[in-house]
Amino acid sequence: MLYQRSSSLFKEAEKVIPGGVNSPVRAFGAVGGTPIFAKSAKGAYVHDEDGNTYIDYINSWGPMILGHAFEPVVAAVIEKAKQGTSFGMPTAIETGIAKLAISMVPNVDKIRFVNSGTEACMSAVRLARGYTKKDKIIKFSGCYHGHSDAFLIAAGSGAITFGTPNSPGVTQGTAKDTLLAKFNDIANVTQLVESNKGEIACIIIEPVAGNMGCIPPKDNFLQKLRSLCDKHEILLIFDEVMTGFRLAAGGAQELYKVNADIVCFGKVIGGGLPVGAFAARNEIMDYLAPLGPVYQAGTLSGNPLAMAAGLAMLQHLNNDNSVFSRLAEKTEYLHQGMAKALQENKVNHTINRMGSMISIHFEAHEVYDFETAANANNESFKRFFHGMLKEGVYIAPSAFETWFISDALSYEDLDTTIKAVEKVSKNL
């Protein structure tokens, strides 16, 4: 494959955009090489500026669950744009998508729309702090909730100590209110809660983690978190930016039958346009301005184009509920095919999967938290990534990302992908 045009576009971009990209993971920093510039995409395929075509397993990092340029979404956006692109006034379509989203998601009465997953999680935490009148939050190592200051925190010297900023610009003052726990380790979370009794406003979690590869909860971890939160009057926040409207119509809450107090959305809910949202029961949501004291706002929040795209996407998912089991079947098929190819070539690996999220860690042992994910062989991943790219398969350029399966992928595409894995795994 030739990447000449991508290379020259990247050089041009680097002169005017830091690192040539508007979001760091696009820069291929974890795998090396030059990022590929997308030109267009349709269905299961993305086409780059050099004329190469790839089977796409990133799908814009999750939103394109029905494939790229999905006709009803494109048509809804075009139609809406003709009527004006932003008003800064309430519009009927905001109520339309709110009603539909609330009907699909368990345990929520109201929803507020924002412009990104970052904003959704940031606002959810502020709301939780305002509602509980407590300051500290618990997040899990390896979970990502966007780039707001309270989340850019690494584990401190001991699990019980405060977190420390993991980006310059995040203050110690902010870091001291974020405590880091271990995913899938309820004893660890309990210990943190016990040693900060009466101070924890919320526990925020990706119910199926997708930012350390795919890591599902095990041993009823989510149920146990729910009980712990109930016991200590802590709000449980599910960050369903990846899992919402993907694992099931009602997301991880529906799949695992665990109710969260606040749920955050992004990605699929915007149909590929910039949308985030957070939702909860009335008594929590009514704490938000203008009804309540917790401030939250946005010039472009509920933007009509974004709402039109999101509404068309949710309508389709709501009308065709079989999409979720179909996606899970496709993902299982891919899992089995890839596992066979890797086994035959004696490549150490662990494949984790839940619904339409899947990832490979090049490590023989079970991967269930950040530490076990970080122990995997990143050199093998780099070779795997570039090998797959050469075979026309585009997976996320980092071992710490889940792949997103779209319904546009055919079984033929999956077979092509499995054949590519067979070939690439001979040279890992």
Ligand SMILES: Cc1ncc(COP(=O)(O)O)c(C=O)c1O
């Ligand atoms: C689980 C999760 N939460 C929040 C975010 C932040 O969303 P955004 O990139 O839209 O700000 C992401 C982004 O990948 C995510 O995966």
